[in-house]
Amino acid sequence: MFSFLYRAFFHFTNSRTNDTMAKFPGVDYFGFDGLLSEEEILVRNTVREFVDEKILPVIEQHNRAGTFPMDLVPAMADLGLFGSTLPQEYGCAGMNNVAYGLVMQELERGDSGVRSFASVQSALVMYPIHAYGSEEQKRTWLPLLARGETIGCFGLTEPDFGSNPGGMLTRAEETSDGYLLNGAKMWITNGTIAGLAVVWAKLNGVVNGFLVEKGTKGFSAPEMKGKHSLRASVTSELILQDVLVPKSNRLPGGSGLKLPLSCLSQARYGIAWGAIGAAMACYDSALNYSRTRLQFGKPIASFQMTQEKLVRMLVEITKSQAICLQLGRLKDAGKVRFQQVSLAKSNNVAVALEIARSARTILGANGILDEYPVMRHMANLESVLTYEGTHEMHTLIVGEDITGIPAFT
């Protein structure tokens, strides 16, 4: 019943791994838990525990080595982290979007790369197959992807077409036995490890989605090396040279740029939540450090400048939480607008990055070591700020929305 007894139980909370790492207490200054359902809280707490017990003990070594923790994929699948909002008939959990957001938050509290893995699998691979795939494509691929037996990737961005995907050069040509794909994609999360790629290519000038399986002749996915960011995540190129896929591999449910953009909107929604998790990890680390680090004979938490930094972090986390919770409720009610997702993604990632930098200053020189998670999150968030729609593009999307004048065409 008393705290000293509780400390003695530390080992308990990590009973599955016998790891002595502290349990994350959460950040909830405004009592947002009171606005969550019992299931949403249980989902959040379960993934929180999983991150504490399985991801945090190994993430720094993967980050150093530049490897993704592949051995965690079966456990993530058992938990139901892939495609968790999709219906149960395809082997998924059928959760609402707020619960999905909380999953993303907790995963990114572990690492943006791990969250990216789940985001890509769920929002960029399973979502388009579910939304635009044939019944046969859904029955074939969704259960495999949900069980993590197939890893997916999403090929939209090209070396010369990032913010302007409509200019893509990748082409599909209809032949008697299928579609012939030619082109190159870049910055593709999971590309090298994926068994299935959702590739976007122009067919008669119109963007269409194609399912390309690993091992298809002419298709390769070399890994991009030398990253300073998202090191615990695989980033690849996709090279398509006369890749022939059968007719049944085109996503028949629509065409046009709006298809891949709708997937990105799903992923950005998860990123808005995920950024809160990275911010929480940095805030928690800085708060704990400041209480125990002594200078001039007292904890640095007692200095006004440190307190101001910590409070700014908490303020921004709290505002991000409010944004995401309402965004999720709107999404569950079918009322969300993509411009709102843009506001949430751009704000939450930008403040998370500021929080990471501020946390690093509280940790002083220790902040640059991988004994603490702060610098890893900071480096990761540099990618997150830019991918899935740059911070600048999201700003201009909201800018167009409120002025009625597009600034980027």
Next chain:
Amino acid sequence: MKVAVCINHVPDTETKVKVGPDGLAIDKTGVNFMLSPYDEFAVEEGLRIREKFRGEVVAISLGPESHKETLRKALAMGADRAVLLKDEGVRDSCGVAAGLADELKSLAPDVILFGKQSIDYDDGQVGTLVAEMLGLPSVSVVVKMDIQDGKVVCDREIEGGHETVETKLPAVFTAQKGLNDPRYPSLKGIMAAKTKPIEEKAALPAAVRVAAIRMRKPAAKNPGRIIGTDKSAVAELVRLLHEEAKVI
């Protein structure tokens, strides 16, 4: 095989608890609650028994409405149904055991599982008291269970080692850390738990035979003392460890 798992809803292990204004109980403001960790082993063992022998796992908790949260977790892990024995009052271990025993009598499970203690009051009495009230054998602090033909062979943790014991079903078992590796509730399990029933009924009233009269936190530890910063301090350090702290 029918398995009953009796579980408790306790303050989260990360909580820094404060004694409430009456000095008799903790201040629950801002305290998160969770399934007691030893009870988690009991739930997991119940699920494994069902996976092996079929049947059902019933999770039971005695306490206020808030215990439903913990019952929901047991359902999300895979329990088939739950019973909440509602009681808003203060009970001693005997009172909790009486309420649970009353329910278990009509449920008549083959296996009754508890955690070896709840990590709030740490009484460690309820499982054993229930066994006594029901006239059943009880095995406490179990780290291994093997059921075969109505017989159960258990390893118990004892000082410095393990003891292997045998008993017959029905019986009561209390789980110790090491019994198993509890599963995470899957997201599908959490969604499915929404549709599983939690039956609510009033707990059998019980007299309080042991009542708290005071609760306090342990005295704060004295701060450390720096004897010196170089090797000249060694002799003094050894003397103090020997004469004052009496540890060497």
